[in-house]
Amino acid sequence: MNVVDRNPAQWATLAGCKKVLVVVHTEVYGRRLRDVLPLLESDLRVQVAFTVAPHAFNGGALRALRGVGEAVLPWEEAVRTEFDLALAAGSQGTERLRAPLVRLPHGAGHVKLSRVADARTPGEPRTVGGMGRSYLMWGDRVVPAAYAVAHEEDLALLRVTCPEAVPITEVVGDAVHDRIAASMPLRERYRLALGLRQGERLVLVSSTWGLGSSFHRLDALLPRLLAELPGRGHRIAVLVHPNVWSGHGDWQVRAWLAALRRRGVVLVSPDTDWRPLLVAADWVIGDHGSVTLYATMTRAAILLARFPERDVNPDSPGAELARTAPALSLAHPLDRQLAYAAAEYPAEAYARIAARISSEPGRFNANMRRLLYRLLRLGEPAHEPVTAPLPDPRPLGEGGTADASPDDWSELPA
Incomplete structure (x- = not known):
């Protein structure tokens, strides 16, 4: 009887690709990450996979992943697999990833305060959503390899709310801002x-x-x-x-x-x-x-x-x-x-x-692509990234x- 080799590399058409994992917690987070994916398009050196991470609003996450087909990995498989880079707009479960993580905010302006129910210890003071230690650290470890924020004000806020994350934070701009401006x-x-x-x-x-x-x-x-x-x-x-x-x-x-x-x-x-x-x-x-x-x-x-x-x-x-x-x-x-x-x-x-x-209007794509390829240890593609207008x-x-x-x-x- 023939035994089928379950090693995916056995059937690969392209070998040696850098592997990127897109971690989708919710539909909103997934939409944020979709604005990043065009920066990796048409590069045969990079292969992208997706997974749905634990979250109370997981229900919409699959809606954000329509069309990606077999590239969606079960969460437990994703956290057991080594990747060259991971992208996420949320924090839940990301400490388990086996890859350098790039975190993005999932909204504009860091408007909302954290919910009282999200505090890791009772009585913990509320912080700005996405900007406190509970969002960026696990124990005494900063989880992301890079935190890509939209404005210099965000960097100033982090100096107060989570100074440990300041060295890994980069101001890259806001993709939604740039798409709206272009449209x-x-x-x-x-x-x-x-x-x-x-x-x-x-x-x-x-x-x-x-x-x-x-x-x-x-x-x-x-x-x-x-x-x-x-x-x-x-x-x-x-x-x-x-x-x-x-x-x-x-x-x-x-x-x-x-x-x-x-x-x-x-x-x-x-x-x-x-x-x-x-x-x-x-x-x-x-x-x-x-x-x-x-x-x-x-x-x-x-x-x-x-x-x-x-x-x-x-x-x-x-x-x-x-x-x-x-x-x-x-x-x-x-x-x-x-x-x-x-x-x-x-x-x-x-x-x-x-x-x-x-604070980087019109420059999200250029700044974000530079960050991604630096962490992937690859040279950027030899063309300017274009900010496309929104579809009709x-x-x-x-x-x-x-x-x-x-x-x-x-x-x-x-």
Whole structure:
């Protein structure tokens, strides 16, 4: 009887590749890492594998990995395997990896404070999410080989919250910032792709996750928007953080908003790229999530529906936005509030806040590729890395942008 050799090298077409492991904890983390992957494209010296690391919001991680096929390794196999480099936007389980790790932030501006439940010891003071010892160290060891942050302010914050990580921290910029900036000239094209009619305005309602999010107010806000805004002059789209979808389930999120969707509100699918919608929006009604902060880069007027001050880093650009942007009022007509936000707070008013997202604007790809190839001990490819504009969105109301009815089981993701 012939015995099959289970050694993968037996069947390799390319030998001697540097092996890179992409560690996806959640859908949001996976999206962050997808912006890095083009820097490794077309290089036959590098082979990439993926794995899903432990996390409370694992549910959406597989959605972020659609299309990678057999390259997804089981977590226990991934931590037993040697790699030349690993990439992650989260910390859970990364101390087990057998590879130099590059950590990235998973949002903009380090706005949120750590949850009390995340403290390793009872009574531990809250720190800025992603920036404390509990996120970057295991015992007395700094876990990442490199921490790639967006702004010089992040480096200054680390000197206070985790000075042990300062020597391995590099300011590389922010990929989402650069993609949005590169896409701003395509705003009218995106609006056309979304199906917006001439003169029609897009109101994008955005919610992060957690008890302080604006999701708690959607049942009051959305009916008012439908009732008070001219029906043929406005489109309303709702962007819900993937952790809400993962934590409560896709069917449940659709069901909670079903009555409003039947009246014309578009619920943006969690696997839709929200960034073209942000570029196309006329107004953003948001909270302390990253989407609202990125809106400061666009032509959208901003209103804050909710801002839980006690859960926010007071020195962050998000906190500065809360001190600057108008707050949504329950006592005044919404159409007047939208008009006020657009007239009194034009895009130029947010330029200083937007500048705090990245201190390396337009240079994320160059800086990040240099870091990756240095750790891989390879020379960089002999071409400039290009920051591509975002792809055209699907029309509002189609499968990739608006979800199926909650009673249409055949349309639900597997």
